[in-house]
Amino acid sequence: MTAIAAPYIELPAVEDNSIEWLQLRRQGIGGSEVSTLLGMQNPDWDDPYTIWLDKTGQTPLDLNPPSEAAFWGHVLEPVVRARAADILGVTISKPPMLRSVTHPFMQYSADGFMSDERLYEGKTANAFKASEWKGQIPTTPNCKSRPACSSLAKNRLLSPALIGGQKLELFEVDRDDRIITVILDTCEPFWVDNVLAGIAPPVGAGDASKDALKQLYGRKGGVRKLPVSEFEEIHARALAHAAAEKREKLAKQQAQNELRKLLAGKDALVGDDDKVWAALKNGVFASAKFRDKHPSFTTSSLSMLRNSLQAQLKAGVDAVQLFDSWAGALSLADYLVLPHSERVFAEVAAAGVPRIHFGVGTGELLARWGRQAPTSWVSTGDSARRRGWCRSG
Structure with missing residues (x-):
């Protein structure tokens, strides 16, 4: 002890x-x-x-x-x-x-x-x-x-x-x-x-x-030759786990299909205890497809956003802020709203007040955000501070 x-x-x-x-x-x-x-x-x-x-x-x-x-x-x-x-x-x-x-x-x-x-x-x-x-x-x-x-x-x-x-x-x-x-x-x-x-x-x-x-070994290419006894057991274990994973995946899919059959097209399965036991998940929102299919919605939404910021400026605010809290969940390639937010910031730039673009975990977007609002605060933490874009006062 x-x-x-x-x-x-x-x-x-x-x-x-x-x-x-x-x-x-x-x-x-x-x-x-x-x-x-x-x-x-x-x-x-x-x-x-x-x-x-x-x-x-x-x-x-x-x-x-x-x-x-x-x-x-x-x-x-x-x-x-x-x-x-x-x-x-x-x-x-x-x-x-x-x-x-x-x-x-x-x-x-x-x-x-x-x-x-x-x-x-x-x-x-x-x-x-x-x-x-x-x-x-x-x-x-x-x-x-x-x-x-x-x-x-x-x-x-x-x-x-x-x-x-x-x-x-x-x-x-x-x-x-x-x-x-x-x-x-x-x-x-x-x-x-x-x-x-x-x-x-x-x-x-x-x-x-x-x-x-x-990090330790990198990718060196070529072949490394070792005695089979050094890796045979590990290799067998990897194959066994891969096979077990495949069986578990199929078993899971079968159970899900059986529940889907019981749902019979409904959104949720409720027991006689009034508890929700299963429900269909919503699909992933396809932003690009939605934008192409409903261009007028994007235009009207931007118009409302622009009008709101303009109204705030006319009321004498000291700064305007655009919330895009979940932008950090997207890569720059998937961030389809970026050109529109840039346009909105450009249209209110003449007022001369700080323009704040708020986002969380948006380090990969800062280079573009910094150009659209170079005198504003950018609320993204360390990445913004390293680029000198996160300022107070």
């Missing part, structure tokens, strides 16, 4: 997410990696193999801009910390990265130490995940926080969570040595037997390992 960790040391103070910080992070296992090693993380995001590649320096440091969610979590971190401190009447100080003395493979970037001796670990969550936070901390964030109690020898942890950007929930977590033991008994063998020994764990089943292997 692994002993429970106690004191810690402070590592050199460096800026979060800087190259120096990423290099320090490679020297141990952090809280965000614990849930992955416990098998609780989506393998499309991360897995033990990709963590091993990172810790052994076989992949480059991740210098890519953070995701939109990670960016806003970082921006809101001091806001949530200040609000929690105000509510509780305490002070909260943020230390540098910390390392356990007893288990030096365990590291932790603490969100804060509270003046009442509790550990502080702030969280943010979007509104769609609010139900997961109802009365409890979800499993993955909980696992990320638990190692802190071990590494820092803290008995209690406060974890405020800002839900949907407008509701702050306060959660308190007591130290649980049983959970800490499970974490340490998982992380120590990984660090000693895999990282320090240079022995790779098995590749993962998701996109994380697939993308890492592409």
Whole structure:
């Protein structure tokens, strides 16, 4: 049984997410990696193999801009910390990265130490995940926080969570040595037997390992010759899974056809319990076909939009905004409304007020959006900031 960790040391103070910080992070296992090693993380995001590649320096440091969610979590971190401190009447100080003395493979970037001796670990969550936070901390964030109690020898942890950007929930977590033991008994063998020994764990089943292997090996062409004994079992397993997948697909299709027969052309199948058991899905909206079939609808819609913006300008507004919230779901080639929105912005340009084109996840569209409204704000986060198009005031 692994002993429970106690004191810690402070590592050199460096800026979060800087190259120096990423290099320090490679020297141990952090809280965000614990849930992955416990098998609780989506393998499309991360897995033990990709963590091993990172810790052994076989992949480059991740210098890519953070995701939109990670960016806003970082921006809101001091806001949530200040609000929690105000509510509780305490002070909260943020230390540098910390390392356990007893288990030096365990590291932790603490969100804060509270003046009442509790550990502080702030969280943010979007509104769609609010139900997961109802009365409890979800499993993955909980696992990320638990190692802190071990590494820092803290008995209690406060974890405020800002839900949907407008509701702050306060959660308190007591130290649980049983959970800490499970974490340490998982992380120590990984660090000693895999990282320090240079022995790779098995590749993962998701996109994380697939993308890492592409980055590691690239596409070199040619042929690689190996003894059949090295891959025969893996090859047989791949064929067996492919055959099973085909059988499952056919079985699923048969069940769906049987339900379709019971629907007999109706939209939904309802049981005598008044519960909807099956329903026909709507097809994908074919925007190009609709536009070609109903050109007058596009024209009239643009006319209403243009008239609305013109009316706002006549009323003396300081700025106009065009909402295109789901544009980021389309590629530039599929974004058929772009010429029309460009025309609308061009027609209101003479008013001389800022023109705001709002969209989410629209990095691939920014080059065109920036040309249509070069003096406006473009609400798309990191991509806009990198291009200098996201400004205030």
